[in-house]
Amino acid sequence: QDAEKGVTFLSFPPVLQLQLKRFEYDFQRDVMIKINDRYEFSETLDLDPYLAVKADRSVRNHYLLHAVLVHSGGVNGGHYYAFVRPDKKRWLRFDDERVTLETQERAMNDQYGGDEESTTTGFNGSNGPAMRFPKNSNAYMLVYIRESDYEQVMCKVVAEDIELPLRMRLQSELSDKERRQREKKEAHLYVTVKVAQDADIKQQIDGGQRTFELVDHNLLEPNMGSFRVPKRMSFADFKQQMAVACNLPPEKQRYWVWMRRANGTFRPGRVLTTEQEQLTVLELTSGKDVTQKQSKNALGELHLYLETPLATANKTGAAALAERLSVGPNKWSNIMLFFKYYDAVKGELKFLGRKHLPVHMTISHVCKVWHKFLGLPEGERLEAWEEVKQDPALRMDKLDKKKQLDEMGGQDGDIIILQRE
Numbered sequence: 001q002d003a004e005k006g007v008t009f010l011s012f013p014p015v016l017q018l019q020l021k022r023f024e025y026d027f028q029r030d031v032m033i034k035i036n037d038r039y040e041f042s043e044t045l046d047l048d049p050y051l052a053v054k055a056d057r058s059v060r061n062h063y064l065l066h067a068v069l070v071h072s073g074g075v076n077g078g079h080y081y082a083f084v085r086p087d088k089k090r091w092l093r094f095d096d097e098r099v100t101l102e103t104q105e106r107a108m109n110d111q112y113g114g115d116e117e118s119t120t121t122g123f124n125g126s127n128g129p130a131m132r133f134p135k136n137s138n139a140y141m142l143v144y145i146r147e148s149d150y151e152q153v154m155c156k157v158v159a160e161d162i163e164l165p166l167r168m169r170l171q172s173e174l175s176d177k178e179r180r181q182r183e184k185k186e187a188h189l190y191v192t193v194k195v196a197q198d199a200d201i202k203q204q205i206d207g208g209q210r211t212f213e214l215v216d217h218n219l220l221e222p223n224m225g226s227f228r229v230p231k232r233m234s235f236a237d238f239k240q241q242m243a244v245a246c247n248l249p250p251e252k253q254r255y256w257v258w259m260r261r262a263n264g265t266f267r268p269g270r271v272l273t274t275e276q277e278q279l280t281v282l283e284l285t286s287g288k289d290v291t292q293k294q295s296k297n298a299l300g301e302l303h304l305y306l307e308t309p310l311a312t313a314n315k316t317g318a319a320a321l322a323e324r325l326s327v328g329p330n331k332w333s334n335i336m337l338f339f340k341y342y343d344a345v346k347g348e349l350k351f352l353g354r355k356h357l358p359v360h361m362t363i364s365h366v367c368k369v370w371h372k373f374l375g376l377p378e379g380e381r382l383e384a385w386e387e388v389k390q391d392p393a394l395r396m397d398k399l400d401k402k403k404q405l406d407e408m409g410g411q412d413g414d415i416i417i418l419q420r421e
Helices: 147-153 164-185 198-206 235-246 281-286 290-295 317-324 363-374
Strands: 015-019 023-026 031-034 044-046 062-074 077-084 091-095 098-102 115-121 127-134 137-146 190-196 226-230 254-260 266-271 301-307 334-343 348-358 382-389 395-398 415-420
Touching (some): 137 147, 226 235, 281 301, 363 382
Parallel strands (some): 334 415
Antiparallel strands (some): 077 091, 190 226, 382 415
């Protein structure tokens, strides 16, 4: 006796999503493949003939095509976009951030798949025979809406219909988008000032984010180390703003401009004078002050190092000795140096701090000061290395302990690494 095999349905959903299964596994070749064969689909769909005998037929299952989801490319990569008809009339193409009006032929017929004809060109420029190639852009999913449920499915959405967490996220994204657009529109009125302090340097070096140099300005926190300020703001007013952000009076703030050296390193190299602090932020950034030309940044940013007073109260012994060496900068007798300590046993690099040291001080004396500050045993000694450059190859020079800082060519912003011999 012949048997009949088939599938019938008890019901259909208001929104019907059909997966055309363009991707499948090829067992013979042991690879995934994309099927670009032609598959035609209609604008309307009547599914009543596929209902089971016992199914509820009070609802007519007539569907209208609402969206065509397209994949362009092959099995290993491609691009996704969609054609959507939100009002039963116009087809819109949603392609990333772009939304364009399209014809029905483009939204439907061009997405059937199959082959497309391409004319070849001969050596003499004449048209050769037509060639047929598989279209790699075709529909892979269809969305239909039951006509009797269309008004309910496509009803106007109010804010209360969206779950609160999602609504808050959407609002946050819209606010961020508006802020970015506003900042882009007003970018010509502002400049970014990035201010690094000892705490930022220590956090990045001790945390392993920075090994060579001192700090990555791109990692500074907004409104803590990175500020967007009006170009016409005077630097004196900016110091008032920093007083609030850092809880530090303006008279206790001293700023150094980060400068690009000839060897490619980026160091705090020049302290801002009282006269220069009367200039606007724009004048400092653009290099109107000729002494600041080396600090000019291609992105229109001003990079600064904020030097704050070192506390000396309630300190004795080695700590007090180290602090007493931190006398104010004097271009004739002192230079500002930054110190790191490398523990070869633990494989750790730590930031020790910065010091203003007399140029006639020997490297040996510097090592003795930090030896006491670190609390190392009497029998152990420190050796000093200078960070010279990183590109094209890392260069670290071992310093002769007998030489003075000025003899080794020391200058403001130099970095010295100490480690046990």
